[in-house]
Amino acid sequence: MKTNSTKKRNHVPIRVNALFLTVFFLFSILVLRLGFLQIVKGEEYKRNAYLTENVTTKLDAPRGKMYDSHYRVVVDNEPVFSITYTRTRDADSEKRLAIAKKLAQLIDKDTSELTDRDRKDYYILLHQKEVEKRISSAEEKNTPPEKLYDLMLAKVTQEDISSFSKQQLEVLAIKSEMDRGYTLSPQRIKIGATEKEMALISEHLPDLPGVDIKPDAARSYPFGDSFRDMFGQVKQIPKLKMDFYTSRGNDRNDMVGTSFLEEQYEALLRGTKSKIKYITDKKGNPVGDPKEEKGARGSDLVLTVDMDLQKEVERVVEEKLKDAIKGKYAYDNKELNKAYIVMMNPKTGAILSMAGKEYDRKTGKFSSIPFGNIYHSYEMGSTVKGATVLTGLQQGVIDPNSVIVDAPLVFGDGGKLKSHNNMGPVNAVQALEQSSNVFMWNIAMRLSGYDYPHKRFKEHKVNEAFQILRNSYSEFGLGVPTGIDLPSEATGYNTGVSDALSQAMYFAIGQFDTYTPMQMAQYVSTIANGGLRMQPHLLEEVREPSEDPNKLGKLLYHFEPKVLNKIEMKESYLDVVHKGFYEVMHGSKGTAAWVFKNKDYNPAGKTGTAEVDKATGLVNKTLIGYAPYDNPEVAFAVVVPKIREGYTNLEIAEGAMDAYFNKKKEGISTDSTTKKNENQVEPR
Template identity: 65%
Template structure:
């Protein structure tokens, strides 16, 4: 009997597997076909209409402290109104938006320029302004030239028609126009709670407008020293390329002046980033994702703010007394004064103060930057440098004497010192401020023999160069190197072939110098001929999470010697002795004020004639103390005053205050 063969299950399993694979592939093919054919156009359109956009907002800037670690510049939390400009935004759209915003916020109009007003007037009165251009003119000119002509024909009378409300709309529109596509632009920083509430109620009517947390610079010491701290604003158009090349965005806030500008890279924080999707029209899709930034590094200044404020008060007190009407001050009319206080050994600026009388308000405004950016004829304070120029060139020695009596050149000119002093050497010449002695130095440098009333070897231009080159070694007429974006170097009146002009140069009545240059000059004499670079920043530190503590030290600004003057130490010591005699000698010009001071000052006073007819002079003073071991140097400049001694009075009070505070351990911590 034949056995039945055992049935195999393999073919069945293979068939089931093949069937499953077939079904899966069928579903996949069907799905792909559906996506590609049915939904393809829709998905492609969605893909084409979305984009990833990343915008950035400035992080809080670093703080600024004084030398005693008191906050001078802080960040105050505020809210800002921002505008994110869409790609299809037009000028008309922004005008309508500005008009709406003007009903919800107040906007300062002080920065609106005349050009802004003209552009705005043309926008509001297009047809009227177009009529001011003739058909003949339109044929000859291109569009840019026509618009320029329209601007030229907008009159002051036209601009006077703009109402206060229209100017406010213009100020808002100015901010809206300044923005860039898809980048939040600050319209107003520091909005009030009332303004926030109004905006919040109408956000749907204000496309692109938002309310964001922000930070604003805050000044715990008010206006004291504020002029040197600088401002933070949007990048000026003139510097846009500079900042863009360094990775900034167009709408960034940056330091635009003084310390804020000088230390922009230090103070600037790491930006926060906002990422979101937009359609091709630029409209946001969904909620944004924000990544927080980091605050910038902090600065510690060399300035002691208590001392700074006291110096400011001293200046203002003297200016006010000049207007008191009392007999003692009847011959005065002080309108401004400047003081720089410097450590001659390190270059640290301990105080930099200035005051100006504002006739519009009847008040005195702070003007510390006048020490750096304004220059004045300095008068006899330069005589120390003149003596050293004579010693270095060999036209005089420490034992050279000249007879101080009126000089007569036979052409009607008579030149003399305040009083006839007889035969004097360089020490007495400094002590009593002899003009004749300095003129003899200038004449010898120029090759002129006064006893024979003729040139032996005429070289007046050489005298100018010798004096100017010597002065430059002390910082007079050249950059001091202070850590600010720029500084004035004074006015070089040129080089003359007139001997009389060279003689006036030698007594400080030719070129002009800044108060800071004068402070650097006297510091160089005080510290045996080393010209120190002045600086306002002492340290750079990381931001601290603890508001009561400083962060980790990043950089300490070390003293920097710019140059050592090319002169014998004994010659420098001679001038130091002369400066000490000015303030302590029997005939010292400043001795009545300073001879009794325990801090043993040395220095030189000066008077430079500004207007002979009105009797207006510049009164100056340079000083350092103590004489043997100097630790502080000052310059005082009181411009355009009648005969008086405000330079002495201010200088005395500043030095007194310094040493009173020093006894308490205050200004030199």
Template identity: 40%
Template sequence: MEKLTKKKSHFPFRLNLLFFSVFLLFSVLILRLGFVQIVYGENYKRDLERKEDITVSNLVPRGKMLDRDFRVVVDNVPKSAIIYTNEGFSQKEMLETAKKLALLIDKKTDKVTERDKRDFWFIKNQKWADAKITKTEKDLYNAKKLTDKEIYKLKLDRITEEELKEITDTDLEVLAIYREFTSGYKFTPQMVKNEDVTEKEFAVVSENLQSLPGVETTTDWDRSYAFENTLRSVLGKVTKSDEGLPADQLDYFLAKGYSRNDRVGKSQLEFQYEDVLHGYKSKVKNITDNAGNVIEIHSVYTGKKGKDLILTIDMELQMAIDKILEEELWAAKTSPGTGLTDRAYVVLMDPWTGEVLTMSGKKIVNDKDTGNDEMIDDALGTFTTTYNVGSAVKGATILTGYKSGAISPGTSFDDTGIKIKDTPLKKSYAYLGRINDIDALKKSSNVYMFHTAINIGKGHYEYDKPLNFTNKLSFETIRNSFASFGLGTRTGIDLPNEQTGFKGQSKLPGYLLDLVIGQYDTYSTMQLAQYVSTIANGGYRMQPHVVKQIREPASESDEFGPVIQEITPTVLNTIDVKKEWMSRVQTGFKKVMQEPGGTAYNFFQGVTYSPAGKTGTAEAFYDGPFRSNYGKEPPPVMNLSLVCYAPSTNPEVAMAVLVPWAYEGSVDNRANLKIGKRVLDTYFQMKNNFARRSNR
């Protein structure tokens, strides 16, 4: 009985000890919680309440392009689109969303790569992928001798073809969508689908947005062309959404606030005026908590459509000139010796302002699929390709002769051919007798220009004797003078990739004679237009331009937005010649086209618009697309050109025509004159028709 009493007396003590221990533990916990609350409470509270502001930019349409009469040339066509914005979702969450979206839309899988498939297999089979790493490799990894990247690559490389075949067509569609989800940065909208989105797809996705986190339906835009392929090469292109920013200009655009998948102008006008056309994206601010969840959305900026360009081009006239070029080029191909003839160019310009009214180029190419020849737009060739142009440059030669003192107004030479020792006889197309400066232009005397060049070079000519120049800078003298008219230099046109032309490298005296008749250096059609404009307006080299105005985008109530920039005429330089000298060249040009014996008279006699200009024929070496067919010695070909302005007094339009490789042999098809006559006839006819309509 005593033993039982003793044992029982220990139980309350142990129980009290247990309670005391629990009390001590709770006291320590309470003290610790109190310490954390007092010392670190504010920090933890700030962490819980911390928010992050993320700005997301959304699409806006690009600015339009309109011609000088406000006809829409390039516009935007809205199209349905499905986009995805990664708002901090995990890989698993994005893959789950991709699976759901794949059930609602059809997604092409042609852009899925082998690497995409391996990554996708890895995500779906991580356990099996991990098993592909050997124990030795794991040990090396633990020893930090293999990186995460190297281990991942080993896993991918060891995925077999049989394992890749486990990916079904349904999986591929999920992968194609997932690929778009992960192609950009966090909070940067990615285009999932914007081509051929059906009304049903757009509707069903819109209805299920709550179960598709990050997915949105929106409106995207495509460029549309009211005049189809007319001038397309000059209007330029815009990158597609799957192209994004051009790789070679990535840093430039990123520094300006673009996203990697933004579409930008990548050529010609779209590229040149990208800063104007691209617009300002709408912006919304996503406010996230510390876990990355979006808890608030605020509109920051509603966005603004890109500004509109008003072009100097008259699209109605452009289409008419294009048609003339096509018809005359096909017609020329029916003449003998035109196997290499494949292109022609025309530029019309306002000689007082430099406004380019039309820039037309056509090229015949062979369709590899059908084997048939077809005509394509090559308006770019008016300033990106250069050729020997022949006698069209003789106006610049005469004025250079005046400036250098080599000739004076009224100077005459006998048109007898010039023979330099060990070289072929250099002569005009026929013996023209004794001839002065004006008639040398009218009848296109080569010999007159040769004597002018010899005098510029301070040379002494004797028949069949060597020819040497004491003026060692004679090539520079002539080229610098030609450049002041726009020949052999950049015209300054507001388009990229303008070519200046090829300058002959040899400075043997005979080549100086070729230079002054347009058979040594090469020039573009745009340069010819600037050159003849300079003569037409009395000596002002005007900068050509194809944009006339920049306007704010029109509001819903306005037909056109207000002008924010007017492209004013720019004089690049003036020709340092006497008014009398310029007048003599203008007279010679007028005689070319309006007086019997002029090289263009037979085509332009009787017209009412009083043209003045200069024809050109140049024997040139062929360097076109079929050059390889002829080995080292392709045949010589004849280039045809024509520069002109009208009316001869107070001219309103300047024209340059260039037909490279117009013919081989001796049968001149006169394509330059046929084209030029029809172009000027059309210009003045359309002008008169417009005037009659305006007076009604």
């Protein structure tokens, strides 16, 4: 037993030693291998590790929708397919040009936005040696390298860039889009590809590296062209604004609002982008499948505009303008081609409708130009007389009971100035009712220190009179920004200050400075509401995007009416103008009473005629007003430039106001809980 036990004990150390030797041998091999990898191959693997990279690209999310004041969709997102190009690091300019040439044979590409600079760059790309030969003088040949390309651009002529064929321009337009994007960032070449184009692209994908067809969204307009210009456009970032947007975190290939509401509220409408994460090899090509983080649609906007009213007002403007151009006054109105109207809530500044129409005599068609209400300015004539009377009252040169004899004014040089009729003695209310020029001229003369009966200056203050009138007008919104929520607006033309008394007198009757229809709407609203200049606005609410197409998302923001300034004057002074405006539309001698005196909505307002060309008789015909007189809920301004005969200004205002109050009677224009139609959703 002892011998067997001893033998077993001797076997154990042998096995353990063998195991240790095996482990030691394997460990040694591992150490040697690690040493080889680290010492011999370490630098190589380190270099290779740096040649892989994590790259994140972004894709635009759908933009927020827009709704009218009754929560009907007016701007939506329509699913489309876009042709995209994703550039890799090894895709140089020549490779991109080759792909662009192939694409140009398969798709139609719009070339209207190509600039002369784009064409010159392309010409140099195609004819570089030829352009270099044009650098001939010794001075030119010594041009520093950093300025050489600018010199080459200068050598490309207008004739050169006009020589491109339609096919070449399409190649240029495609390549320009391909060049805009970052590496591995899909760049839209064409939004809204046709079925035929998609089929052709699919057939040739192996020959079009980087080209793909992706689902996308484009703006759609359920109400057609109505108010469409004011919604604005969505395009890729314009080259001229590239620095502006990239400095604010945008990518070069972003789709952004480029005009009007789309531009004004870009930060709200723009969604959260989807992110696509790639791992690339040393050549910059993706390795494996990308990972995507989904984005979110932008916020929704609820606007102040009632689209039913808007469409009807547009119809009225077009109909009345056509009557003036084609009807019995056709011979006289050969210069007439456009008209504008703004309707707003005088208590809140909410824009209810904003329309403009322009007639093309060559095609016989109308185009919508609602933006003319904020960008085009005109002499407005007698519609400004309300501000003139209030200035005279405030400055103490007249009082509510002042009476001035409306008779021709005769000056020392024999010159005469008179109203359209000799009205005899009139007070301020009557002067507004009958549109007395003489009454307003007396205000201007008194402000200027001119004693008319004696035809001499007691004190020469014409410059001061100009400044007093212009400052007073500005408090109503005339000649200054209205503050409307759009990217820009015109403020009219300030004709400056003159030493001539006659110029101050013409200023007082609206025939000196120019104003926009929007400024006129703000001006009459200020009078209508008792002296508060309200900021005009198109945005009413901002809502979270909703997953339910029949429900609006959570309310994020509601516009609170903003008072820009308050007219500091006696209420009795404003009452004088209110009564004068009422008599314009109801008095026995009111200049618009024959149209409005029987209207049950009880309007008030002021007509205007500004002489444009004395020789031809061209005038601007205008009209401002509000209703109801005792509790105004809608104010308006109408401008019809370059007309000779007819009452188109009155007819447009009548049709628009009738439309507003008829819809109110029907429970449409003021009740946001109206019967749903296919485009309408409900707030939650």
